[in-house]
Amino acid sequence: SKGHGGPPHLPALPIIGSLLSLRSDSPPHILFQSLQEKYGPTYSLMMGAHKLILVNHHVHAKEVLLKKGKIFAGRPRSVTTDVLTRDGKDIAFGDYGPTWRFHRKIVHGALCMFGEGSASIEKIVCQESQSLCTAVSEAALRDLPLDLAPELTRAVTNVICALCFNSSYRRGDPEFQSMLGYSQGIVDTVAKDSLVDIFPCLQIFPNADLRLLKDCVAARDSLLQKKYDEHKADYSDHVQRDLLDALLRAKRSAENHNLTEAVGLSDDHVLMTVGDIFGAGVETTTTVLKWAVAYLIHYPQVQKRIQEELDSRVGRDRTPQIKDRGSLPYLEATIREVLRIRPVAPLLIPHVALADTSIGNFAVSKGDRVIINLWSLHHDEKEWKNPEIFDPGRFLDAEGSGVALPSPSYLPFGAGVRVCLGESLAKMELFLFLSWTLQRFTFSVPAGRPLPSLEGKFGVVLQPAKYEVHATLRAGWDVLRFLSVPSAV
């Protein structure tokens, strides 16, 4: 049925909304994809008191994100996100407005600042790649199965730490271990389909999840506060070491002009912006790397072709650099294919209509929430031949010598005003971490173990199940050579 010119909608009951129609064993992105058969690519449902519009086709997705990006630039508020972001004082869940714009600009500036000079992001990522390779080589030389996840998390976390605090962690550092603990707690609890978010009144009966979330957020905040206090103590107007310095500089300048509240530069805002970069930058990139290795183990011929490309274009006398990207199209195509087949944010972050508007011919009311089902876009059979088959070749041009975009139904980082702020950093990390490790190692499944599951567990991000790898040093990469090849950056 269509109500008041809006999209077709699922049945809904007072208070519980459409919950009865959403009972399913499938994760939300797959359930929402399958509901298209009955309701069409754009339809709506009720989640408690909130109307949700589900968009499963790229034409309507681009209308929401690009053509009407500013109208759909709102974010929903919930009990969980309010706990996480001190009532939306961050970027990802902050209201669309001057404060959000200002903080995006400062983060963007800090990312650009690292583009050049001795502390360039590329240099930081290469240092972490070297450290990752050392950890993998230890397991390879002892012929032991390895859980890559903690090593990948440390590498990615250290890049974000360098960007935010100008610091990094060694393996086993207690502060890093506690960071891992609370991050996992936040990911687990935010991910749970917490009833608190559907029925906010339940917060007066705090449930165990909400308590755990609050404990983890308190641990995160005390670490952020410590770093913030250290930065305040040795801050200088003349040196900008990292994102915290950039935020402090903006804050001091706003204070001098009595503008702190006007531009949203309270201590809470500064801390939540930094917290956001950790929240959005670590789990996402690490998860893509885990998916990439899982697929390379399933498809050894793809891994071999990447290694042949690396051998012929980079060789073994130097390490890969960002400028090699253009000459390694098959690796680039593989990264694109991983981001297509297992999008880490299959439902993006929900958007909210800030005014009465429309999607296609359907009326949309101010306050309606819009979910872009990226999973549907990336698995649309009209756009992608055999979408469940992992085939990096689909992203190569006709000659096979360059990368191409074969369909407009591809938005792994979103698009428009709310597009991912870390897209270029993430792409650089994916390229360098994968090229460094694949130059030296071949990954396979340890003897007697099953292949990694490719199913994925839906949560804050779509994660692969835990798996171990068997890493082998490639021919010609004996230990001496391994240690002696200098980083080219």
Ligand code: HEM
């Ligand atoms: C491969 C890794 C990554 C993927 C696939 C990814 C993807 C996304 C997606 C799909 C969104 C939501 C867009 C929307 O709601 O329309 C997003 C938002 C965001 N991402 Fe990423 N991201 C990645 C890495 C990063 C990194 C490294 C950072 C930080 C440096 C970052 C910072 C953010 C922020 C701050 C937002 C919120 C933007 C806003 O609401 O204005 N992301 N990302």
